[in-house]
Amino acid sequence: MNFVRVALDVPxxxxxxxxxxENFTAVVGQRVLVPFGRQQMVGVVLExxxxxxxxxxxxxAVQQVLDDVPPLPADLLKLLRFCSDYYQHPLGMTVLAAxxxxxxxxxxxxxxxxxxxxxSEAGRALDLAQLPKRKVVQHRxxxxxxxxxxxxxxxxxxxxxxxxxxxxxxxxxWARECAPTSSPEHAKAAGELTQVAFENAHTLxxxxxxxxxxxxxxxGYASFLLYGITGSGKTEVYVHLMHHFLQRSxxxxxxxxxxxxxxxxxxxxxxxxxxxxxxxxxxxxxxGERTQNWLRAQSGQARIVLGTRLSVFTPLPELGLIIVDxxxxxxxxxxxxxRYSARDVAIFRANQRxxxxxxxxxxxxxxSWHNAHSGRYTLLPLRQRAxxxxxxxxxxxxxxxxxxxxxxxxxxxxxxxGERLQRKEQSLVFINRRGHAPVLMxxxxxxxxxxxxxxxxxxxxxxxxxxxxxxxxxxQRVPHACPSCGNTDLQPVGIxxxxxxxxxxxxxxxxxxxxxxxxxxxxxxxxxxxxxxxQDDAVDILVGTQMLAxxxxxxxxxLVGVLNPDSALYSSDFRASEKLFAxxxxxxxxxxxxxxxxxVLVQTAFPEHPLFRxxxxxxxxxxxxxxxxxxxxxxxxxxVFQALLRAEGKxxxxxxxxMQQAHAAATAVxxxxxxxxxxxxxxxxxxxxxxVQLLVQxxxxxxxxxxxxxxxxxxxxxxxxxxxxxxxxxPLDF
Ligand code: ADP
Ligand code: ZN
Ligand code: ZN
Numbered sequence: 001m002n003f004v005r006v007a008l009d010v011p012x013x014x015x016x017x018x019x020x021x022e023n024f025t026a027v028v029g030q031r032v033l034v035p036f037g038r039q040q041m042v043g044v045v046l047e048x049x050x051x052x053x054x055x056x057x058x059x060x061a062v063q064q065v066l067d068d069v070p071p072l073p074a075d076l077l078k079l080l081r082f083c084s085d086y087y088q089h090p091l092g093m094t095v096l097a098a099x100x101x102x103x104x105x106x107x108x109x110x111x112x113x114x115x116x117x118x119x120s121e122a123g124r125a126l127d128l129a130q131l132p133k134r135k136v137v138q139h140r141x142x143x144x145x146x147x148x149x150x151x152x153x154x155x156x157x158x159x160x161x162x163x164x165x166x167x168x169x170x171x172x173x174w175a176r177e178c179a180p181t182s183s184p185e186h187a188k189a190a191g192e193l194t195q196v197a198f199e200n201a202h203t204l205x206x207x208x209x210x211x212x213x214x215x216x217x218x219x220g221y222a223s224f225l226l227y228g229i230t231g232s233g234k235t236e237v238y239v240h241l242m243h244h245f246l247q248r249s250x251x252x253x254x255x256x257x258x259x260x261x262x263x264x265x266x267x268x269x270x271x272x273x274x275x276x277x278x279x280x281x282x283x284x285x286x287x288g289e290r291t292q293n294w295l296r297a298q299s300g301q302a303r304i305v306l307g308t309r310l311s312v313f314t315p316l317p318e319l320g321l322i323i324v325d326x327x328x329x330x331x332x333x334x335x336x337x338x339r340y341s342a343r344d345v346a347i348f349r350a351n352q353r354x355x356x357x358x359x360x361x362x363x364x365x366x367x368s369w370h371n372a373h374s375g376r377y378t379l380l381p382l383r384q385r386a387x388x389x390x391x392x393x394x395x396x397x398x399x400x401x402x403x404x405x406x407x408x409x410x411x412x413x414x415x416x417x418g419e420r421l422q423r424k425e426q427s428l429v430f431i432n433r434r435g436h437a438p439v440l441m442x443x444x445x446x447x448x449x450x451x452x453x454x455x456x457x458x459x460x461x462x463x464x465x466x467x468x469x470x471x472x473x474x475x476q477r478v479p480h481a482c483p484s485c486g487n488t489d490l491q492p493v494g495i496x497x498x499x500x501x502x503x504x505x506x507x508x509x510x511x512x513x514x515x516x517x518x519x520x521x522x523x524x525x526x527x528x529x530x531x532x533x534x535q536d537d538a539v540d541i542l543v544g545t546q547m548l549a550x551x552x553x554x555x556x557x558x559l560v561g562v563l564n565p566d567s568a569l570y571s572s573d574f575r576a577s578e579k580l581f582a583x584x585x586x587x588x589x590x591x592x593x594x595x596x597x598x599x600v601l602v603q604t605a606f607p608e609h610p611l612f613r614x615x616x617x618x619x620x621x622x623x624x625x626x627x628x629x630x631x632x633x634x635x636x637x638x639x640v641f642q643a644l645l646r647a648e649g650k651x652x653x654x655x656x657x658x659m660q661q662a663h664a665a666a667t668a669v670x671x672x673x674x675x676x677x678x679x680x681x682x683x684x685x686x687x688x689x690x691x692v693q694l695l696v697q698x699x700x701x702x703x704x705x706x707x708x709x710x711x712x713x714x715x716x717x718x719x720x721x722x723x724x725x726x727x728x729x730x731p732l733d734f
Contacts (some may be wrong), residue, residue: 029071233386250320309342393598437492649723
């Protein structure tokens, strides 16, 4: 008799045994279709057994063994077991969550052959000289196709918008799909058309070379922290490292933050390696694309995998190098389900696969910085700009307590914006709050527009005259009079992006102003269109939230104004000031990237605060030292290890009762951990649910893990019908 032990996507920490009928064969890692309750489910075989404890009359049979996808490799299953254990998440859910939805669904999938494109007869009959010159990308693709058929990767290397243009050419009927031909001459011809191939790489600066060498010399696992100031040429270091490991026929996994993965980035790396198959993996892909890219990585055909956090679980048979860019970025941490940190999982994976890993950042997380100084990671510093001419932006603080503000802006900032308009340079006004104003207030009785379902306030959105809750989505019309006293003089308090946009438009009627926030970029493709507008210089002043802070190169941008950063200085979240420094350094990095020097003006009521001192001096290292000393003194991470239990429910009493029992269970566990009290979350009520939390912490990861292993089964056993709870290991948000 043969049995299999199967991982299923159900919220139970057990695996499930099934009987394998005579005519079936299955191996570990293979997907199977099994009955579960009244449903059929896709599961993954984790063990093959010759006997089971399940009584013969209760055991059910595997219905189908799915062999359209090769079995998941043993190393990936081991990684998922580790994650399930470390993050205290059911193994079945962990394993299934790592698969693309289509592979999880049991629909048949096949690895399509790589598509190749050629000119149709109509396309060949075209005279390129007769076509409009301004369609640069179309021109470039047609010219390349005249030399011979191209694969998707070669098309992608031609321009960030090449795939979209190609689609149009296919629709027009000028190009068509064809059987793959792999003539090296064609590949070479296509490669020559791309802008920057590896051969045209910069000669590395001494610092860059010193960063590359230890990584290429490392045999087996080693972790490196590439700390490089903005403009120091981290990307060039990545490219050289990738080149090295690709040549030794390794696959390279490059993890980037969610918002950075744009067609530009994909195009950039593809153009540096035009002969190498590159796939991207992120949530913006269609299920079909994601599945194909995943299969190409699994088959070893794709040599470079460029992806966001979920791609850390991609099967990579020949993995040779992992790079995590902007390793401090919070988007590497998953905030629901399996609450993993892709950066930390990447470290584990590199170790498991005996390959080097490079974490890169201009403002490393304190965890990584601490690891680099305690010897766990090797520090690779880039302290100079790669391009000697490029200067760091000049940062200044504008004291908001000593001057009158105009709609939240100082006269000095308005003057600086006016200057840029005259010089036809771009400016960015950065404010981390969307909407018109964070709250509406009654001038007579002090009534504030609170959300009826949350502990938060309703944000005023003037454009459509609505009050909106950014936590639960509740919205209502702006009242004509105070609901509490009837007074009709209601005033917006505080500032948001829409208010700044309106104020600037009134102040500079001629300026072309573009607001970039979650409201203005809600529609698919609008953010890409906006980016193009900015790059084409069709914008004078940008008003935006953190969406604008990251990884985008706007060469004509010379001024950044920062409004209202102060709340982070006194936040209850101990990481707030670490995040603020990283964010401001990143926004500052947007200013003056090209030959024009940049200027950053930070409006604050606390110009003497050490954070701003460090920002002005461009001294991350001093700031990190200050913060680490504070954290050590206060007993915060990275000097301790934490886990946070969260619960929420409609009935406040039930939520607290559950948490008190959880607390009692925690204190009863013998272990070297500190168990804190049950407290309301920072946002104590959301969408009529009460949010409550409980923190535990330990001096070592090991002690915390031991404690969690004992505590979690007790939590699972607590009655919790009407509430939801979750355990967050190494939480980032409180
Ligand atoms: P970072 O990612 O560290 O902010 P980039 O990789 O964007 O920096 O590099 C900044 C600029 O310096 C880019 O324009 C890049 O082309 C240039 N650069 C990088 N390395 C070199 C080098 N070795 N010599 C000359 N220019 C370089
Ligand atoms: Zn009132
Ligand atoms: Zn609400």
